[in-house]
Amino acid sequence: MAASNNEEALNGVHGHQDNGHQENGVDDIASSSQVLVVGGGAVGSLTAYKLGRAGIDVTVIEKLPGVSDSPRACGYYGAVHFMLHEVGLYDLIRKEGFMTRGLCWRKKPTDDGKGGKASGDMIAIQPLSAPNDTTFEVGAGLLNLPQADLNKLFLREALKTGHVRVHYNTELVSILENDPSTGVTVRLRNNETNAERKLHASYLVGADGAHSVVRKALSLPFPGHTWPERLIATNVMVYNEIDPIWHTFFVIDPVHYTIATPLEDPVPGKTTLWRYTIAAAPDDTRKVEELITDENIMGLYENCMAGPRPLQVEIKARTTYKIHQRCVPTMRKGNCLLAGDAAHVNCPYGALGLNTGMLDADALAETLIMILNEPQKYPKADDLLSLYSDERRKVFQFFVDPTSTQNKLRLHSHPEETASQEDWLFRMMRDPSKLSPRQLEELARPYYETWRTDMRKLVGDLA
Ligand SMILES: Cc1cc2nc3c(=O)[nH]c(=O)nc-3n(C[C@H](O)[C@H](O)[C@H](O)COP(=O)(O)OP(=O)(O)OC[C@H]3O[C@@H](n4cnc5c(N)ncnc54)[C@H](O)[C@@H]3O)c2cc1C
CATH class of the missing domain: 3.30.9.10 (D-Amino Acid Oxidase, subunit A, domain 2)
Incomplete structure (x- = not known):
């Protein structure tokens, strides 16, 4: 494997070095971690950053040799701004973007x-x-900010917390054990040398994208349509x-x-x-x-x-x-959690893909911080993990899926001559200055309120 922290991809920022172990094999991975994040994409990296910032020990494994440069998301808005601001990243992104x-x-x-x-x-x-x-x-x-640059920024900041290790060329092979009382044991492989080893973590986050190996290892289907x-x-x-x-x-x-x-x-x-x-x-x-x-x-x-x-x-x-348009039947099985494209995918019109994944990362990291750092206050880990899954699936089912579907259909269902009369949104937004504050507020509310999940508030409401 390349050095744990790919310096080129991370602009030379060094993270937590595991100096006691050899550098060129899966042996340089610690044998245990509080949280294992599978997938060093934007969602996995943001999850790792937020956990690392709370002092939680995180191992990230990424099967590629560095951050993927494929042309993908670029624009972030609504509740995502407030989330990024709260975790101290908004200004950094704004400076680069x-x-x-x-x-x-x-x-x-x-x-x-x-x-x-x-x-x-x-x-x-x-x-x-x-x-x-x-x-x-x-x-x-x-x-x-193009997704690849955002991803690098998240990783760089995650490494700076001193609690996050990133291992490239390393992939999840299988989940050997997944028990709420003892945690998760997995088999990993260095895809350069084929060397394998086991790793134990209290929790596993599957942020390994639309073709998620974690999702498959948990035998979860991915219902929906293409x-x-x-x-x-x-x-x-x-x-x-x-x-x-x-x-x-x-x-x-x-x-x-x-x-x-x-x-x-x-x-x-x-x-x-x-x-x-x-x-x-x-x-x-x-x-x-x-x-x-x-x-x-x-x-x-x-x-x-x-x-x-x-x-x-x-x-x-x-x-x-x-x-x-697909979503898993649950984003939680035992101590394994899914986030981002591993859990749900939708057409990218309206930028509801990565933005939704980042809001998963936010909610999931908050859930794990409550469980791992505040066990006296939040003793019901099992209920919290299920709540994360239920709430994020609701966001997908009632907001992201129908909205992204309609955003797409709106683009090809109306002749251009009559579109602005036929479609209610086009008609309303022909001149938004004519809308009342109540109409504007109603249109904007889901992007500021529904989209993000406030785990602490939800738990408070349930208590
Ligand atoms: C062309 C395109 C344009 C898009 N435009 C937008 C947009 O404008 N706005 C928007 O919000 N969204 C957009 N999206 C969607 C957005 O890119 C995805 O929602 C986003 O990439 C999801 O991030 P992720 O971290 O969940 O998954 P990914 O970005 O797919 O990251 C998953 C990571 O896991 C790694 N991995 C996979 N398997 C393993 C394994 N077994 N072990 C270790 N690592 C593994 C992968 O190598 C990858 O780095 C677009 C998507 C595409 C394809």
Whole structure:
């Protein structure tokens, strides 16, 4: 295995070194830990950070040699800001990232009369702050930082607590024991040398993503469905002609609906990195390699991208992915807990994927802090773990799943000419300045209240 703390991925920040053990084998992993986190993605790293900050000893294992750079989430908002602020990370993320004011839905670009295309008309706006906001109080605006950078920041801060160890190239093979009274014993493997060893922890957090080995080892099904179309995600350098105020935008289309969001501060007059994610046709059976050719992608950009023609853009990264709506029947089995994509997946429209996972991490870490650090006050560990599972599943079932589903359907179910009359949200948000404070509050409330789970308050309410 690489050194416990991958210096390159973590920008040289050193964590808790396990100097008494050899460096190049699974032997350098402590044989026990209070909490084992499987998966060093953003959700696992945030869980480890919050636990480490509370003085809890955490081992993180990650099967990759470092943080994944695949193009994924970027924007964080609503209750997530307050959670990140409370755990001391908001300002750090803001320093590395940038703020935008909100999003909008557009028709397809139209002829600009100069041989190019102008941005399509706005159908509706979702402001997350005032249109002239430049200060952005916590909770306002969209906080942007590409997922890989966010993940590295979480790991760096987790290591700084001095209670977290991170082991790359290390994967969970099996769960040997999972007993509420004695804890969890697992078998791990160094995927470079194939060396294996056992580790014991009081609790195991499965934050190992949509294909979770923890979920499978616990024999948990993943009921739900997979949408027929694939999404083509591209990172692309685009010239910013104007300041559109609402930078992130959807382009509605019956087939090739699109979301575009900046990955770097989109300063007008500069060329910066954007993410364009475009739906392939549901009946398009071409192989991935064919979907991500320059030719195919540039053809799709023609439909959704404004600017002079021929388009002057440079594609920097490309991938395809399937989208699902699925949730486990429980996020807790014995002393093993699931969080993030390991527990639930949904289409990414509305940024309800990683944001929901981070709020799982927050609730789960708080639950484990109550159990491990305050046993006199919270003696019913079993009830607390089940409460975590029940409450986070409720959030998925009643908020994340239906909202992300409707966010997706809204993008391809209405002709662009009639969308703003047909759909209630488009109709309301055509001019949000005309909405009453009560209407605005009603729309925003789930993102500030329902989404996050306050474990301490819930336990207080139950007492
Ligand atoms: C193209 C794309 C765009 C997206 N856009 C957004 C967005 O805009 N907003 C949003 O909120 N969400 C978005 N999402 C969803 C978001 O990326 C996921 O919700 C998020 O990655 C979940 O984080 P996670 O830590 O739970 O899982 P992951 O990020 O998948 O991390 C899991 C980690 O576990 C590791 N692992 C797996 N198996 C093992 C094992 N056996 N042992 C050890 N380690 C293991 C993996 O290598 C990985 O590093 C997007 C997703 C995609 C694919």
